[in-house]
Amino acid sequence: MDTLGYLGQGFGVALTPYNLATALAGTLIGTVVGLLPGLGPINGVALLIPIAFALGLPPESALILLAAVYLGCEYGGRISSILLNIPGEASTVMTTLDGYPMARQGLAGVALSLSAWSSFIGALIATCGMVLFAPLLAKWAIAFGPAEYFVLMVFAIVALAGMAGNRPLKTFIAALIGLFLSAVGIDANSGVYRFTGDSIHLADGIQFVVLVLGLFSVSEIFLLLEKTHHGHAAVKATGRMLFNFKEAASVAAVNLRCGLLGFVMGVLPGAGATLASAVAYMTEKRIAGQSGTFGQGDKRGLAAPETAIGASACGALVPMLTLGVPGSGTTAVMIGALTLYNITPGPLLFQQQPDIVWGLIASLFIANVMLVILNIPMIRIFTRILAVPNWALVPVIAIITAIGVYAVHATTFDLFLMVGIGIFGYILRKLDFPLSPLLLGFILGGLMEQNLRRALSISNGEVGILWGSPITFGVWVLIALMLLLPLLRLWRRRQLARRGAANA
Amino acid sequence: MLVQRLFAAALLAACVGLALMAWPYQAPFSYEPVGPRAYPLLMLGLLAIALLYMLWRPTPLVHSEDEPPLDRHTLAKVGACTLLLLVFAGLFEPLGFILSSALIGIPMARLYGGKWLPSAVIVGAMSVLLYILFDRIMDVPLPLGVLSVLEN
Numbered sequence: 333m334d335t336l337g338y339l340g341q342g343f344g345v346a347l348t349p350y351n352l353a354t355a356l357a358g359t360l361i362g363t364v365v366g367l368l369p370g371l372g373p374i375n376g377v378a379l380l381i382p383i384a385f386a387l388g389l390p391p392e393s394a395l396i397l398l399a400a401v402y403l404g405c406e407y408g409g410r411i412s413s414i415l416l417n418i419p420g421e422a423s424t425v426m427t428t429l430d431g432y433p434m435a436r437q438g439l440a441g442v443a444l445s446l447s448a449w450s451s452f453i454g455a456l457i458a459t460c461g462m463v464l465f466a467p468l469l470a471k472w473a474i475a476f477g478p479a480e481y482f483v484l485m486v487f488a489i490v491a492l493a494g495m496a497g498n499r500p501l502k503t504f505i506a507a508l509i510g511l512f513l514s515a516v517g518i519d520a521n522s523g524v525y526r527f528t529g530d531s532i533h534l535a536d537g538i539q540f541v542v543l544v545l546g547l548f549s550v551s552e553i554f555l556l557l558e559k560t561h562h563g564h565a566a567v568k569a570t571g572r573m574l575f576n577f578k579e580a581a582s583v584a585a586v587n588l589r590c591g592l593l594g595f596v597m598g599v600l601p602g603a604g605a606t607l608a609s610a611v612a613y614m615t616e617k618r619i620a621g622q623s624g625t626f627g628q629g630d631k632r633g634l635a636a637p638e639t640a641i642g643a644s645a646c647g648a649l650v651p652m653l654t655l656g657v658p659g660s661g662t663t664a665v666m667i668g669a670l671t672l673y674n675i676t677p678g679p680l681l682f683q684q685q686p687d688i689v690w691g692l693i694a695s696l697f698i699a700n701v702m703l704v705i706l707n708i709p710m711i712r713i714f715t716r717i718l719a720v721p722n723w724a725l726v727p728v729i730a731i732i733t734a735i736g737v738y739a740v741h742a743t744t745f746d747l748f749l750m751v752g753i754g755i756f757g758y759i760l761r762k763l764d765f766p767l768s769p770l771l772l773g774f775i776l777g778g779l780m781e782q783n784l785r786r787a788l789s790i791s792n793g794e795v796g797i798l799w800g801s802p803i804t805f806g807v808w809v810l811i812a813l814m815l816l817l818p819l820l821r822l823w824r825r826r827q828l829a830r831r832g833a834a835n836a
Numbered sequence: 837m838l839v840q841r842l843f844a845a846a847l848l849a850a851c852v853g854l855a856l857m858a859w860p861y862q863a864p865f866s867y868e869p870v871g872p873r874a875y876p877l878l879m880l881g882l883l884a885i886a887l888l889y890m891l892w893r894p895t896p897l898v899h900s901e902d903e904p905p906l907d908r909h910t911l912a913k914v915g916a917c918t919l920l921l922l923v924f925a926g927l928f929e930p931l932g933f934i935l936s937s938a939l940i941g942i943p944m945a946r947l948y949g950g951k952w953l954p955s956a957v958i959v960g961a962m963s964v965l966l967y968i969l970f971d972r973i974m975d976v977p978l979p980l981g982v983l984s985v986l987e988n
Contacts, residue, residue: 386976512879519872522863723950727941747925781875793869
């Protein structure tokens, strides 16, 4: 049972006062960032990367900070969905369905603490799953060569498009743009400058933080221009703040089911929290049947998506840590952070830097506990933050974003690039393109090209190596299945439409 | 539909341009079978195929309910905001962080419906506060610009 020993060692790392303080600061910052419109987990984590670097945090503390911010953001997004009926991001849409009605019934405090509890249970289940499976997966992944990695990354991209549901083509285009953008800059193998236009500022490529902040923060600033509402009157969180034992017991089965479901969905690349919460909600609604009051403030309807989100957020860390292949936008940002510290996530990470891996896993436990505890005394302060009007908020977001971009290289070129990328991101958003595949493509692109070239160097240009081994062949079969998925869905929808027309 | 087709066409043109740019990329001497040209060309090729499909058959846009339609008024505001951000980027180093962010932040707050006085107070205070927080406490170097005279 050396896994448990490693976990103990991880708690040793995470429980040092310094790292505890880091986790606490991270959860607080994350909650506020998640609360504010225009900032989500992706920009929150990206903004903190240069700051963590400037502060000189050691890598494990930096990672703990980022993970705490990530979990805090999820929590903050929950507050605005429950009290305002405005989902902070796509994954919390399901939370509003039953959370807001609960708040209207005067159970706002209960809804908030119960959702935090559900998310905690989900994260707990997922972290246990991670402790069990991640080392196994890592051990297996050591046998992977460049060809296997290349195929795996192709799978991650294709899975993203296959799972995206209603707009696979746009997801695919966004991912390809990201994959292409990663090629900008000097080519490490041959020293050729690619697509730099002789500009020295692009020589080492588009900076990752600039891309993230431009795509997500700046485009959000433009989007906020369209909605000129002046803050929102939140439902007052009064009365009982904490759920009681009976309420927790009534959702225990839901927690368990949705936790497992969320973990599996989180591990799969491309599925992520949004799909997990939707599937969890629908499943529980069907299981509850007539007995449920889903949509009118059913506690199970609140617990189901929240548990799934908590579980998938932690599950998404599994492929990132073991394979070095991120499955979601936020984990892609974390990979970017790790590469800044010159740490390459992957199977060897478990052997070479157990402190980082297990410290991170342990701090996930701790950050989750902190969030449950924070909820009770701090909720009044958090709700007050929701009342800040846009006109005071947006300039500050713009200024902080500029600081984050400037901190990377201290050149104004990056600021101009950020504005350019922001406009591009705004256009993409207006045209219904999802942005996180672009980010994922950008992160995977560099790795993908390196692995492709390495694989072909090994085989001396023989393309057969890409599907020669049983692993690569198996993954290609999965890729083919994933590509068929949207077509199948389309066919099914047509079939349904025809039947509907026949019945009418 | 038209906007999407235009966008796809523009991206397609960019693809062709970038592919032409990538064509001469050759390693002066190389030990590996795949040079620096293959991967970008592969990606651009796939992108071009996807874009051609989109040109042929664009999917209708789905608008959420609370999203107001884009009118001239909003577009003007987006344009103004872009301009402000560009000016911000240009003045960041010459004027220094505090002055440039106050100068840009106040009109920006106006753009989002703030009143002159509260905007000026909040943005002014925040730019000084953020400078102290990031530059002095968190060690993220920010330019002082014109205000560096006040130092020492």
